[in-house]
Amino acid sequence: MPEFRQLLEGYRRFRQGSYVEQRQRYDALANKGQAPKVLIIACSDSRVDPTRIFDAEPGQMFVIRNVANLVPPCDPDHSQHSTSAAIEYAVTQLKVHHVVVLGHARCGGIQASLDGTFEDARPGEGGFIGRWMEMIASARDTIRAAAAISPDIDAASALELAAIRMSLANLRSFPFVAQAEAAGELQLQGACFDIADGVLKVLNRETGLFEAVTMEWALDGPPS
Structure with a gap:
């Protein structure tokens, strides 16, 4: 080996x-x-390296990676919460200015959720994965139902984008995130990278649509 x-x-x-x-x-x-001003929440997928996608220098980004780039809702119980702890550190200690949930096309975790691959699986056989992906079960079921009616729907792509939107909503369930955003100290962004063609789409907060980045507006910043 x-x-x-x-x-x-x-x-x-x-x-x-x-x-x-x-x-x-x-x-x-x-x-x-370190003093990064951007937190990236990305997928663990080996094909999607945010430092490569954004051509970042060392120290420029604080990065969290997990299966399907998901953010759990705020749940201050006595369990261990790796993703939540890293978000807390980035927002309250590093004082980042931006949090970007970076999804990607052809995500294995998203496809497994759609296929029900790890439902009812035991630990060591996909049980941890199945439990983690339960976060998007509601969106998955809605998209499954829509695809059953209209088979031409790209269910995987729809769920990839829905998961990003859900993670942004879950970010706002953390009081320190909501407070920083309300104070104008923090901006939340959603983005999705297509492995096949290299296109990055960014969520337009006004229209609610993911729009492909062009060189023209990339120089002036993302859509509002």
Whole structure:
């Protein structure tokens, strides 16, 4: 199994290449700590690396990755909440200015939800995945019903976008997120990246539609 050796070879290239080229930036990050102004909530899918998609420099983005880029609702019980803890840290400690929920096309978690792949599965056989994807069960059932009536609907694409909208709504269930947004200190954005054609779509908050990024408005910022 040569995969770990390949990682070490990649590390050597990094140390001899980009690390050297950005040594001054790495030194500053080491001495002063991080101060990213953007939180990205992305999928764990190996094909969707937000630092590549946005051509980001080290220290520019705080990134959370999980199955299907989902945000759970605020639930301050005594369980352990990795995604919620990272959101809390980014918003209350790092004071990020933007939170971006970054979905993507051809998401395996979304397709598994539609297919019911891990429903009633036990831990070790997909049970943790099934439990996690229960968050979008309501949207999934609605889309399944619509697809049954109109088979030409792209159910996977519809659920990918619905999951982003749901995650944005769940973000606002955290009091510290809602307060920062109301104060104008934080903006929430939804976006979806298509692996096949490289197109990024951003949610227009006025129309509620996902619109493809063009070079014209990309330079002036996202739609309001």
